[in-house]
Amino acid sequence: MAVKIRLTRMGKIRAPFYRVVVADSKTRRDGKAIEQIGIYHPTREPSVIEIDSERAQYWLSVGAQPSEQVTALLKLTGDWQKFKGEGEAVNTVKPQPEKEAYVAPNAESVIKEAITQKGGSKTEAPAEEAAEAAPEAAEESAEA
Secondary structure: OOEEEEEEEEEEOOEEEEEEEEEEOOOOOOOOOOEEEEEEEOOOOOOEEEEOHHHHHHHHHOOOEEOHHHHHHHHHHOHHHHHHOOOOOOOOOOOOOOOOOOOOOOOOOHHHHHHHHHHHHHHHHHHHHHHHHHHHHHHHHHHO
16 A cells, blocks of 8 residues: 555635644545644744654655645654754744734723713613703603
8 A cells, every 4th residue: 555645635615724644645635634733824924834753754664655735744743854864853833923922901991981870871861861851851841
């Protein structure tokens, strides 16, 4: 059985991401895979490339043939140099920046104040107007 290491496309239209998979060479592009060994998100800045080095080395050692795209990814991660024995295997993939921790707004938030002011003034205003209008209506009916 001829085994290939290739990309399977996932995601939505115009928002692709790929899985690096080991599959039989006769299966379709998005068909059944033997094993998933990594992911590739080209649309993020910088691109996300995560490949399980140990599994990639194993599959390359038993004769799996990488596609051109996967070969380029393996060169970026340093796995191709490690497999071929060429110089030092250096990972040249840029790391993802750390996400900032989410800080919930405090109780005196502008958004919360705006909601309470609008909600509070609407419920109080008709009651106050009705209270003021009732004595005036009573005076007018008494005069008539």
